[in-house]
Amino acid sequence: MKISSKVECGIIALVDICVNAPTENVVKVVNISQRQSISAKYLEQILPLLRHAGIIRSVKGAKGGYTLSRSASKITLAEIIDALDSSVLGQVSFEEKWDPLVTEALDDTLWSRMSALLRDHAHKISLSDLAGKYNGLVEDSISEPMYYI
Amino acid sequence: MKISSKVECGIIALVDICVNAPTENVVKVVNISQRQSISAKYLEQILPLLRHAGIIRSVKGAKGGYTLSRSASKITLAEIIDALDSSVLGQVSFEEKWDPLVTEALDDTLWSRMSALLRDHAHKISLSDLAGKYNGLVEDSISEPMYYI
DNA sequence: GAATAACCTATTGACTTACTATGAAAAGTA
DNA sequence: TACTTTTCATAGTAAGTCAATAGGTTATTC
Numbered sequence: 001m002k003i004s005s006k007v008e009c010g011i012i013a014l015v016d017i018c019v020n021a022p023t024e025n026v027v028k029v030v031n032i033s034q035r036q037s038i039s040a041k042y043l044e045q046i047l048p049l050l051r052h053a054g055i056i057r058s059v060k061g062a063k064g065g066y067t068l069s070r071s072a073s074k075i076t077l078a079e080i081i082d083a084l085d086s087s088v089l090g091q092v093s094f095e096e097k098w099d100p101l102v103t104e105a106l107d108d109t110l111w112s113r114m115s116a117l118l119r120d121h122a123h124k125i126s127l128s129d130l131a132g133k134y135n136g137l138v139e140d141s142i143s144e145p146m147y148y149i
Numbered sequence: 150m151k152i153s154s155k156v157e158c159g160i161i162a163l164v165d166i167c168v169n170a171p172t173e174n175v176v177k178v179v180n181i182s183q184r185q186s187i188s189a190k191y192l193e194q195i196l197p198l199l200r201h202a203g204i205i206r207s208v209k210g211a212k213g214g215y216t217l218s219r220s221a222s223k224i225t226l227a228e229i230i231d232a233l234d235s236s237v238l239g240q241v242s243f244e245e246k247w248d249p250l251v252t253e254a255l256d257d258t259l260w261s262r263m264s265a266l267l268r269d270h271a272h273k274i275s276l277s278d279l280a281g282k283y284n285g286l287v288e289d290s291i292s293e294p295m296y297y298i
Numbered sequence: 299g300a301a302t303a304a305c306c307t308a309t310t311g312a313c314t315t316a317c318t319a320t321g322a323a324a325a326g327t328a
Numbered sequence: 329t330a331c332t333t334t335t336c337a338t339a340g341t342a343a344g345t346c347a348a349t350a351g352g353t354t355a356t357t358c
Contacts, residue, residue, distance in 0.1 A: 001241045001264050005347060011255065012247065028303070037247065042348055048305070061356025062302040077259070092150045098161065098186065106160065106279060110226070115150050117266045130255060154316060177334075191317060197336070210325025211333040 003088070009038050010046045010084040011130070017056060018072045018131040026065030046084070053083030072131055078122035089119045152237070158187050159195045159233040160279070166205060167221045167280040175214030195233070202232030221280055227271035238268045 016036055017027045024031065029047065033040040047066060050056045057069040068075065081088050092111035165185055166176045173180065178196065182189035196215060199205045206218040217224065230237050241260035 001239070001260060001267065002236050003241045003260060009347095011259075012251070015255070030303085039348065041350075044304070044306090045348085058304060059356085060302095060304050060354075063357060064303050064355085066304090087151050090150070092152045102161070106164070109274060109279060110160075111150060111152060114267055114270060117270055118150065118263055121263060121266055125258060130258060179334085188317070190319080193335070193337095194317085200335095207335060208325085209323075209333095209335050212326060213324085213334045215335090 004085055006046055007081060007084045007088065009036075009042065010050060011080060012036050013038065013043055013047060014050060014055070014080060014127065015131050017066050018068060018127055021067045024065070026059050026063070026067050028065040031065075049083050050080070053079065055080060055083060068127075072128035073126050075127040076123050077125040077127070077130070078119055080127065081122055089115060089122060091115045153234055155195055156230060156233045156237065158185075158191065159199060160229060161185050162187065162192055162196060163199060163204070163229060163276065164280050166215050167217060167276055170216045173214070175208050175212070175216050177214040180214075198232050199229070202228065204229060204232060217276075221277035222275050224276040225272050226274040226276070226279070227268055229276065230271055238264060238271060240264045 013032050013036065016032045020027050020031070020035075029040050029043050032038065033043055047056065047058075051058055051066075054069055055075055056066045058064065058066050078089060082090075092107075092115060162181050162185065165181045169176050169180070169184075178189050178192050181187065182192055196205065196207075200207055200215075203218055204224055205215045207213065207215050227238060231239075241256075241264060
């Protein structure tokens with residue numbers, strides 16, 4: 001599987017928002033950019049995709065920023081990925097140039113089934129699952145160096 | 150899911166070889182090209198991938214062509230796809246620029262599991278499954294017009 | 299009205315994809 | 329041997345996609 005940078009950055013940014021919204025009220029692009037080493041300009045292009053999909057909400061102007069539009073446990077990975085790049089979980093279809101009967105048969109066994117597998121799996125994972133993992137390891141990464149002092 | 154033309158053409162060509170090898174002894178690129186409307190030159194680039202993977206065998210020179218290197222029921226879809234484009238079922242990994250601890254956590258939940266789902270599924274399907282579907286529909290498409298006479 | 303921060307659109311450079319073209323090498327046929 | 333057929337190998341190219349940057353606009357706070 002190949003995953004685009006847009007999807008990767010989008011997921012990481014979203015996890016960052018999820019983790020930091022409680023303490024920062026709204027999360028600014030600049031902060032995500034610094035914490036996650038993603039260009040702010042690039043984020044400005046990616047976050048609107050999540051907003052249009054109703055996953056995050058934005059506040060414009062000074063003191064503005066982003067928050068989740070609902071609880072992280074109610075946001076599925078499938079939804080996130082779809083918002084960022086609909087082709088990842090979307091159905092593949094064979095090109096038109098081939099005999100429709102043949103491609104229909106193959107399609108059913110091959111790509112439709114595969115897309116469905118991915119989608120089903122992504123539907124079972126929530127943003128809070130992802131953020132939980134992230135949080136766990138952030139704590140680890142902070143405490144671990146202590147052992148070496 | 151996005152699937153490249155190379156993978157599509159490769160699978161269709163392979164099914165063609167599987168179906169026609171019994172009657173043609175060895176299957177020539179020109180014949181596949183005509184039946185499946187794929188440029189012969191393009192096929193000449195794709196079929197060697199399947200040959201290097203040990204899926205088909207070739208006979209050079211006049212009266213040459215391609216055959217399967219073993220029974221179609223012993224050739225898995227996973228093998229075929231890997232031969233044509235290893236990135237489809239291969240593991241995605243997050244880019245290096247991010248905190249390895251974070252990406253490791255997300256990676257595990259996200260892409261590794263997804264790649265594994267695809268691979269497991271593709272491993273359960275054999276070329277004979279695909280060719281069977283194809284054959285069934287080819288028969289249908291031949292007999293169906295008869296109803297309208 | 300000055301500062302802040304999201305929003306929107308266009309553009310660029312690098313990379314990938316889907317072919318096409320050219321010719322070599324091998325094997326059968328006469 | 330000469331000729332034809334067929335795979336094999338590599339190079340090239342045109343179009344498209346992707347990642348990222350840039351410039352300017354709009355909305356909100358103070």
